[in-house]
Amino acid sequence: MSRFFRAGESDSDETESDYSDELTHSESEDHSDSDSDDSSSDDDDAAKKTGGRGRLFEGSFSDSDSEDDTVRVVRSAKDKRFEEIEQAVSSMINGQKINDWVSAQNEFDRANKGLQKAAGIIAQTSVPKFYIRAVADLEKTIQAALEKEKSSTKKMNASNAKALNSMKQKVKKNNRLYEKEIQEYEKDPESYVDEEVVEEKPKVKKPKKVVVSDSEDNTDAEAADDGFTPVGAGGKAVELNQENIYKKLKEIADARGKKNTNREDQARILERLLAVANSPYQKIRVLLALISAQFDFPIGASGYMTIPLWKNADKYLNLLLTILEASPEYIVKEDVPEEDEETDKDRVPQNGEPVYIQGSLVAFIDRLDDEFTKSLQNIDPHTTDYVDRLKDEVGLYSVIVRSQAYFTRLHLTDSISRTTMRRLEHLYFKPDVVIVAVENATAALLPASIVRPNQDSSALIHDLCVFLYKNATSLLRTRAMLCHIYHHALHNRFFVARDMLLMSHLQETIHQADVTTQILHNRAMIQLGLCAFREGMIKEAQTCLQDISGTGRVKELLAQGLSLQRYGAATPEQEKLERQRQLPFHMHINLELLECVYLTSSMLLEIPNMAQASSNPDGRKKVISKPFRRMLDYNSRQVFTGPPENTRDHIMGAAKALSNGEWQKSVELINAIKIWELMPEALKIKEMLGRKIQEEALRTYLFANASHYSSVGLDQLAKMFDLPLASVVSIVSKMVWNEELSASIDQVSNVVVLHHVQPSKVQSLALAFAEKAAGFVEGNEKLLELKTPQQAERPKKGPNANKEQATGKQQQQRTMGPRGSRGGRNQFNNGLGNSVRGGRK
Amino acid sequence: MAAQYDLTSKMIPFLDLHLVFPLLEFLEINELFYTPTTLLEARYELSLKTSMIDLIDKLHGELKDAGVTTAPIELVERRKEVLEKLMNSQAEAQKVMDVIENPEVINALRQDKLQNLQFLKDNYGMTAEMIQTLYKFGQFQYSCGNYGGAADMLYHYRVLSTDDTLGLSALWGKLASEILVGNWEVAFEAVQELKEIIDKTHFASPLHQLEQRTWFLHWSLFVFFNHPKGRDAVVDLFLQPAYINTIQTSCPWILRYLTAAVVTNKRRKNLLKELVKVIEHETYQYRDPITEFVEALYVNFDFDLAKQKLAECEEVLENDFFLVAIQEDFIQNARCFISETYCRIHQKIDVAELSQTLNMTKEEGEKWIVNLIRDTKVDAKIDYKENTVLMNNNTQSVYQQIIERTKGLSFRSQVLATSIEKREAAQIKAAQHEKNHPSTAVSEAATKA
Incomplete structure (x- = not known):
């Protein structure tokens, strides 16, 4: 079990106790929120009265004097903009009055610019009335000025006249936009102005000192807040x-999302x-x-x-x-x-x-x-x-x-x-x-009424999953299924988990799923493998883990860390996406433990396999775990090997000892690995491993040394490997039956008789020759098949081949043992390949 | 002890009411596992749900004798009711039967059901509802325990009807009736037909199909273990992927019957491998002495355990409704398996020990071995003095290996040569064709390109 689980376990106890703390804490927070005159700061009474709401304010209160506060008036964006416009408008009016059209034009432009900036705000409310009034007046003034200009003998200076003319054009154009408002204004200029005045009033009040509220005893907290909290449209303090x-x-809903x-x-x-x-x-x-x-x-x-x-x-x-x-x-x-x-x-x-x-x-x-x-x-x-x-x-x-x-x-x-x-x-x-x-x-x-404590976690998970199977969409169903499998595997129910996986046919379709689901699938597979290992099913464990641990991209496939971008293929976006997919640490499966389990099970399968392959040279050499072989090669190439330091060293040492038949040493090394302690019932697992090592050592020994014996006593074998006689007989029988070992048991004298078929030189050459000839014919057949036009072959082969495929597929469904794993492995690989590809998209 | 291996209670949910009677009777007769009175009660309860008034009456009486008081029943009225209903449906069905049994009609009927219907409607005024009465009557007869009549009616119904779902039910009914009558030949055919329909029909939900298959597996046991060809059929059918999956998902106990059938089957070698795989896989779900025997022998090569399990098997088989008939066969074959495996692994075997493994006395064992050597191709000799069997190891000699390997080569080369010839001929032909019609050849080439 991974490190996380231990951590989780230990702090689960804490969470309970912590919870009550938190609860009270949040309650008190609630309290402070509803009672506005309460404060979380406990300086003195005066400070308390300033109102508990604004932490921001408290900060400024403690380290700045009152003058600062006046400056730091919090204004809404609207106010700011409008103020800008207003300023521009008023200086424009000033310009008009002294007949300075150049500055008037500048101010007009400025006002318009401000108006544009405030377009967002204006869209919700309306064009500020002071602006309308100003432009309406402006048009008239310009007209008047032009007329005066015509009639008067005293000419304006050139730039001024030019500005006036361009102003006239601009204003004309501009006012067309606000025709309606101007009309409205013109209809009743008085009331228009009145409104304006009302709106402007609070502006005058605004720059008041906040600290004042402190001195005013009877001001309630609400009022005290006024200075810095909500100030509505037009600078009005919000009631x-x-x-x-x-x-x-x-208003807030409308403003939401605006710049x-x-x-x-x-x-x-x-x-x-x-x-x-x-x-x-x-x-x-x-x-x-x-x-x-x-x-x-x-x-x-x-x-x-x-x-x-x-x-x-x-x-x-x-x-x-x-x-x-x-x-x-x-x-x-x-x-x-x-x-x-x-x-x-x-x-x-x-x-x-x-x-x-x-x-x-x-x-x-x-x-x-x-x-x-x-x-x-x-x-x-x-x-x-x-x-x-x-x-x-x-x-x-x-x-x-x-x-x-x-x-x-x-x-x-x-x-x-x-x-x-x-x-x-x-x-x-x-x-x-x-x-x-x-x-x-x-x-x-x-x-x-909502929830009652549930003591049976498996039942809870089961209920949740079953609900999802029945009601949810197919994606959620898939995910629920994977979670369920993971949960079963976590609880050592290997068969149940495996059957669920096989029955759901997930492995066939998982490569079409989205990346996170594939990650979940990978996690479930890994957990299934770990579960098989805990249960002592080494072969199953190895096949489950092979596809993920064997790739060297474990981190990436489990979303427990960023992959090394060796080829610099990832763009920043891809990297970002990948980062987003990462699982939080507490969900991680311990990678070191995973590697340890994978290598150990690889060792138990690979060492006898290697011994067998070396004993009969013409046998097919099939590699069970490439990474393991690579590591072993690397390890044996070293001139000096120091005492094992990390997990990998231990396993390599154990593997070597195992292949030499020194099972005690192998067991010792495996048991010395510290990470087993993270597994529940580590002792039992060690015991199981010890037993497996003994058995595999026996097999390895027989494979490696069969050629040196003509017969071996079963008793002696039992003694050598410290196994009960019955299991020695069983192991040897199995090897004989599966034709791994050409031998038979002599029941009377209790020995294994090994048959040696040592072919003579001529014989072995003849064998090789026959093989070559067969290869030749096969090659010819292939050649012909390649060169013959396809359509000639198809009708003959088609239906039959299809049928075979179909039945083969069906068979895979469930009959094959951890099994589907052999057939399914390819598909599984596809899934993984895709998961990675999906990740880089 | 063997009670834990009794499958009756597991199987009953998947059987028809009427099919349960034989199972319960079997238990009762052999006085197994349950007290006779509980079984009697169970049968009584069952019979109440049927219309078999006589049986109810009889069981009621028996229960009374056994000292169990049951709720009083209004048998007389019910009998009247049933008889009345029976008369009614019979009268209705008779109308149809009269028409069908008319030799003219029989001659006029063809393969096409729709056409037949039209024909009957046109000439005899027979509607689909009337044909339905056949089904109803058959069902009612079945419920009354008149299985022969029911089978007959359902047969006629199936010939005429075009309704698929009812047709399926009718087939189920027919199968049940034939089973209960003991007409194995016909039942066997019905089983085959049913299987085809189940496999072909597209069910709305996979669950439904699974259910149908599960039922089918259970019902077919009746037929397969009573029909002479049944045991082959069991192996063929149950090992099909669809059915293996069904067994694994919904009724692992069927494995016992499959195992028994495989063990007693003559053509077994490759099947056994498959079976071992399935058994190994399902051990966590289901195990009984029979599967454990196979497991001990072929997975663990533990002959002592196999021996022990074989002894247990005997008992289990004796108490199994379906397998009691093949018990003898099973034991024989199982011994055969043990000795064959044993011989293949061992070189020198003590006769005494082997006979012990086979649960036999020494003399019996020796005879057994002699027979085995004679019957099968085991190359072995008995050393009388030492009282051992000596196996000659039959490893292939190198010469033989070479002969094996080169066996097919000449034939394959020949095939190659002929196909090359054929091709050349085709090419020449094509070339000529091209000369005659250059344009088509060009276009062909273009499409190929």
């Missing part, structure tokens, strides 16, 4: 109350709105916007959502779910047409008809989970930060469970399967203890 809640929401929107502001306004909102409908609406706002915050250089933000989102999502659970007549759905006229009314369910609100909870869940994964990908796994972050998983998990329950109540099949899948993906790789701990912690967090 947040029941009435304008919807308007505000709409110049200040997200922090928006979030803060929303938070305040939340405090104001009192009906469930309002709350839900605000929360929906608020959660989106959390996700809208720009992601910095770290590449993931900052943790406080994430926690906020988590908190609000929980709050939202609580509300939704408490008032089932409100339903948040994705496909509800938004009715504009109703957005500013509090909607109450009528006649038992539920109120539908647009929003997507499942998208929130997805995003929350993705951000969690992203943060884990980016935090260094060897720091305490990582562990701290990992503790948040319980919270996340509980949100997922909760929303799953919510969707189940609403029968939103698609959303249920998505959340169920998320839930499954949080669980499938964990050992029982951890799953139970997580489940219990979740149960403690959530109302009893």
